[in-house]
Amino acid sequence: KTDENGKQVPDTIFLADNINEENLQYYARYAVKQVVDAEMDGMDWDFEGWSSSNLLPVIKECYKYFGPEGKWPEKLIIIDYFGGSPSSDMNPYCDYLIRQAYSGQGTGAAFASGWDTKKQVMCEAIHQKPNGGNVESYAAWEKGNKGGCGGYSIRFNYNQDRLGVPYGALRRAIQIMNPAIKK
Incomplete structure (x- = not known):
């Protein structure tokens, strides 16, 4: 070839x-x-x-x-990982580093050492966690100084909230990272 x-x-x-x-x-x-x-x-x-x-x-x-x-x-270059993170030698060449916390084994705030926090995105397995799991904690981590947070299978958060709000955990995470302007 x-x-x-x-x-x-x-x-x-x-x-x-x-x-x-x-x-x-x-x-x-x-x-x-x-x-x-x-x-x-x-x-x-x-x-x-x-x-x-x-x-x-x-x-x-x-x-x-x-x-x-x-x-x-x-065009974006993104690396996602579960468990051990890739070497920070890749930091200059990537737009985002996404931590997949898609199971009970992978949750928790284990952020990648040596990587720019503005590039790091933490994602939660919302379909496996009551009340959105750690998505609100991920939103609060390094407030204003991270790539963001996200969720996998967010449809399951629709009617899962302890306060009865559709997509409650996701809505609160958005407000933590980007609060509504109060008039």
Whole structure:
């Protein structure tokens, strides 16, 4: 198989003997092409299954196209993770780092060390947690100095609130991060 320049490339990079920086960069360029061709807003790399040493060359290569100096600077580069966070060496090349707290094993405020707090987004498994779980705590953390907070399966928060307010936990989280102007 050949790339756009006629250079021989492997059919896959997922075999242990094919993982090297050149193949990882090729994979990144392939992913960039998929995002651009589909007219998406950017890419979200799931850190599960990657090592930081393998993901870093991919993120750096994507940044050449989607970063401030790239051809498509408006496109986002996002990494999400569950459990251990990726190396902060990727911080300069990412727009957001999203912590998935989508199960009882993954909740709690374990923010990524060495990462800019303005890039960090904490997400809660609302469908598994009564009253929205930790989403309000995530909203209050580093108030005004974080990427935000979010929820997974928010439809389950519609009628789950202890005060009887539809989407109550989400509404309170929004107010914590962006209070209504009082007239």
